Amino acid sequence: MATRRVRGACPHDCPDRCSWIVTVDDTGTAVALNGNPDHPLTAGRLCTKVNGYLHDRVYSPHRITRPLRRTGPKGSGEFAPIGLDEALDEIATRLTGIAAADGPAAIIPFSYEGTQGLLQSKSMSERFFARLGAAEVGHTICGPTGGAGLSAVNGFTVGVLPEDAVHANLIIVWGANPLVTNQHLWAAMLSARSRGARIVVIDPVATRTAHAADRHLMPRPGTDAALALGIAHLLITDDLVDHEFIAAHTTGFDELATAAADFTPDRTADITGIAESDIRTLAADYAAARPALIRLMVGMEHHTNGAALYAAIAALPALTGMWRHHGGGIAYHTSPLFNRSLNLDGLRMAHLAPGPRRRINMVQLGQALTDPHSDPPARALIVHGSNPAVIVPRQPLVRQGLARDDLFTVVHEHVLTDTARYADIVLPATTQLEHLDLMKSWGHTDLMLNLPAIAPPGDAISVTDLFRDLATRMGFTEPCFTDTDDDLLATALNSAHPYLHGITLDHLRENGWQRLNLRTPHTPYAAGFPTPDNRARLHTAARAAATALPPPADPRWPLQLLSVKGLRSMNSTYADTTQCARDGGPWLDLHPDDAAARAINDGDPIEVHNQHATITLHARVSTRVRPGVVAIMFGTWSGTRAGDRGAAANLLTPDTLTDGGGSAFHDTYVDVRRCELSMQV
Numbered sequence: 001m002a003t004r005r006v007r008g009a010c011p012h013d014c015p016d017r018c019s020w021i022v023t024v025d026d027t028g029t030a031v032a033l034n035g036n037p038d039h040p041l042t043a044g045r046l047c048t049k050v051n052g053y054l055h056d057r058v059y060s061p062h063r064i065t066r067p068l069r070r071t072g073p074k075g076s077g078e079f080a081p082i083g084l085d086e087a088l089d090e091i092a093t094r095l096t097g098i099a100a101a102d103g104p105a106a107i108i109p110f111s112y113e114g115t116q117g118l119l120q121s122k123s124m125s126e127r128f129f130a131r132l133g134a135a136e137v138g139h140t141i142c143g144p145t146g147g148a149g150l151s152a153v154n155g156f157t158v159g160v161l162p163e164d165a166v167h168a169n170l171i172i173v174w175g176a177n178p179l180v181t182n183q184h185l186w187a188a189m190l191s192a193r194s195r196g197a198r199i200v201v202i203d204p205v206a207t208r209t210a211h212a213a214d215r216h217l218m219p220r221p222g223t224d225a226a227l228a229l230g231i232a233h234l235l236i237t238d239d240l241v242d243h244e245f246i247a248a249h250t251t252g253f254d255e256l257a258t259a260a261a262d263f264t265p266d267r268t269a270d271i272t273g274i275a276e277s278d279i280r281t282l283a284a285d286y287a288a289a290r291p292a293l294i295r296l297m298v299g300m301e302h303h304t305n306g307a308a309l310y311a312a313i314a315a316l317p318a319l320t321g322m323w324r325h326h327g328g329g330i331a332y333h334t335s336p337l338f339n340r341s342l343n344l345d346g347l348r349m350a351h352l353a354p355g356p357r358r359r360i361n362m363v364q365l366g367q368a369l370t371d372p373h374s375d376p377p378a379r380a381l382i383v384h385g386s387n388p389a390v391i392v393p394r395q396p397l398v399r400q401g402l403a404r405d406d407l408f409t410v411v412h413e414h415v416l417t418d419t420a421r422y423a424d425i426v427l428p429a430t431t432q433l434e435h436l437d438l439m440k441s442w443g444h445t446d447l448m449l450n451l452p453a454i455a456p457p458g459d460a461i462s463v464t465d466l467f468r469d470l471a472t473r474m475g476f477t478e479p480c481f482t483d484t485d486d487d488l489l490a491t492a493l494n495s496a497h498p499y500l501h502g503i504t505l506d507h508l509r510e511n512g513w514q515r516l517n518l519r520t521p522h523t524p525y526a527a528g529f530p531t532p533d534n535r536a537r538l539h540t541a542a543r544a545a546a547t548a549l550p551p552p553a554d555p556r557w558p559l560q561l562l563s564v565k566g567l568r569s570m571n572s573t574y575a576d577t578t579q580c581a582r583d584g585g586p587w588l589d590l591h592p593d594d595a596a597a598r599a600i601n602d603g604d605p606i607e608v609h610n611q612h613a614t615i616t617l618h619a620r621v622s623t624r625v626r627p628g629v630v631a632i633m634f635g636t637w638s639g640t641r642a643g644d645r646g647a648a649a650n651l652l653t654p655d656t657l658t659d660g661g662g663s664a665f666h667d668t669y670v671d672v673r674r675c676e677l678s679m680q681v
Contacts, residue, residue: 002026006453007036007512010050011120011432013113013571015162015297015333015443016184018042018050019513022433022453030054030433030454039513041163041184041444049574056577058431058454062415065458068426074403077421084459087425088466092473094408095132098379104133105358106379108368112139114385114573117437117450118347120463121385123488124481126348128467129382131476135358137365138661141391143333143442145301145660149310150332152540153318155531160293160331161522162443166191167327170289171199172282174313175224175300177207181565182297182443189295198289200282202227203299205564205589205631206624217282218626219272221560221666222303226548228312230268231283232260232541235319240287242321249528250318252539259542271549273626287320291328303667305547307660312548315541323525337516338440338447341499346491349480363663364655366394369401380408384429384463389418390572390637390648393665394655396613412466415576418637418648428460435462436485438492445516449489449508464488547659553628557610557669559594562625563634563649572635586617586647589631590672595621600674608632610670613651619672630672 003025010018019039023032033054037044057063067087072078098106109129115121129136147157165171165188178186186209189199193214201213202224210216219227235241236257246253269276286292294316300309314330322328360368365388369378378401392398402409402422411423420426434456439448456462461469464485471481483491493505501517508514528534553560569575588608590600600606602621607614608630617632625631638648653665 003031006451008432008450008453009439009448009512010046011115011117011437011439011450012050012573013116014047015182015441016041016047017439017441017443017446017448018046018184019446019448020046024453028454030058036512039446041446043184043187045184047183049569052577056574057414058433060415062576063457064413064415064426064428065460066428067459070424074405074422075399077416079426084461087427088469088473091410091425092470095380095470096474098408099132102376102379105135106376107132107134108137108360108378108381109134110137110362110365110381110383110386110388112141112362112386112391113571114387115432115437117432117439118342118344118492119437119485119488120435122344123347124464124467124483125384126350127352127480128471128476130348130350130357131352131471131478132474133354133357135360137360137362140361140363140661141663142298142301143662145306145658145662146296146298146310146332148660149301149307150314150330152307152311153314153537154525155529156336157332158334158336159524160327160329161334161445161518162295162331163188164327164522165189165293165295165331168192168289168291168293169197170285170292171197172202172286172292172294173199173209173213174202174294174296176295176297177203177209177565178295179208179212185443198285200285204626204629205562207564217274217278219274220550220626221562221629222305222309222550223272223548224300224309225305225312225544226263226268226271227274227279228309228316229260229263229545229548230265230272230279231286232256232312232315232319233263233268234265234280234283235287235316236260238283240283241319245321245324246319249525249534250536250538251533252537252542256315256538256542259545262545263548286316290322291325292317292320292322293327294330296330296332299666301658301660302663302665304551304656304658304664305544306658306662306664308544308547311541312544314536315538318536318538323523326521326523329525333442334445335440335442337445337499337518341495341497341516342440342492343495344492346494347488352478352480361657361661362388363393363657365392366397366401366655369404369407370397378407380410382410383419383423384412384466387417387419387572389422390575390635390650393650393653393663394612395648395650395653397655412463417572417576427466428458430456430460430462434460435464436489438489445518446513447503447508447516448513451509551667553669557671559628559630559670559672560666561608561649561652561668561670562629562631562666564631566633566635569633569635572637575635575637586633586636587620588617588672589620589622589625591623591625591627591629592621593627594630594672595619598672598674600672605675607673607675608652608670609673610652610668612654615647615651616675617647630670
């Protein structure tokens, strides 16, 4: 049987951004999906999550291939199939009527990183809602808070390229779990360790990465700024700083030294719960390693003082001059490199908006959907590439809004998610194998092209086709709405930025990927920082001292709840699959001391409760968490494996904002009690 091989790239919200190859037989069926062996990072390997993509999504028996109209109560999941033209006509008619009666700001478009493809998430849909004048939802849940903290010190979020971890002699994985969430970077870290580097993990949870590291430190959640300031205290008092680098490339050293003076080793140990000897050892090892790399991800930012945490950590490589060395400094998102170089303005065309748009923070979607005094009240919700009934905090309020009979809701999806169950109309979405897309990365520097490998099943429609069609039906006459996907691709690459020098569409089509044109070796701040005076602003790190102490716990809810990523799920994606069920659960990690105080044994059915909700799951008693901390897997759908009461973490989280405008869902406090509920796993 003849086959063909089609190059593409994974669409998921993951720093690895794997390059893949789809094998298609002569019937047009995808028969294999493999990592691209020629891509330096992917190296022929896909993660556990994506290995089952053909079965779990493309050919899933649960996949939606026809439009659906709701026939039962919202949330019931009762639908009847309708034709695609009928569905699109109804959507266009309803949106036109709502815009005329209540104003376009009554229409809320909600999307996030269900696909990170620039064409399918940030082009035609953005143009459509701008032209309509709909509300604008800020994508704030993950990333912006940590970026704000790093930028406050360094002037930019991008530092060391993650792949340059191979050059480090000490790697501090601070609040990240790359073995689960960034497995190809972990290979680079192991390469560094094979040459003598040590790996230290700082994490309140004993993750897979923590178990594989050389050392693991378990701070109390949200005390990372205190730990960073405690390290800074030792660096300064023990004269382990790089005076020349500080004098030439920083400002605010005296202010930072004054703030750090309060964070003596004994006080830092008392705040963080880390032994004083461990703090001293970490500071000395960090100063001695040249280069030392701190790998940050987004987990820590989900505290009310999230930006301050990152600012405090950002001071450490500036104090020690780690930025002088290839592989030394901080590695965070690489996404801003693509944002700066690609023509995203040309894709989005925000200028189409007839005037200023209503702004909604996605963290507080529940408030936007339920506030009767908002002007105008929300009348329509259009969802694509996201599952807000699972991923948005304060989920009871979100679901209260979704349950409104007068809220016209459209969901564009692959399967019937928690959000889709509340929709008035569900539209079938294409998968990554069925549409063209351009993929940036937030974990490496390769731009990737995804070519369609197979035809969409049934009425499955891409995001770009969906909003082209709706634009036509709603009478939008601007020529930009006739742009094809190839036109959009050309627009994205239409940039004179030096990072895109040498990148061509022909090369992308032939090879599947091409590295941004960055200088090698990449030592971004060796000679200064992208701030107005070219200096790192250490005084902004000093301000973290004001919020370094965690808020006192409410005695009613003495346990701090953290959510952790699953090995076989991607945020809320795949939570419905049988492979995800192999992780067990639903479960809550509970320290033996906290379990004993509540007469809870390993495996017992328990209720986790606070002022927002009560969820039921099983206790997993171990030292994987420290006393006073409990942990639940992130992204579980309600009712998937835990009955009607559900096990979704965001049923318990508040919609409190961080100091960077993101979600402070790790500042959630609960209590736990044993229950007699019989649970089916």
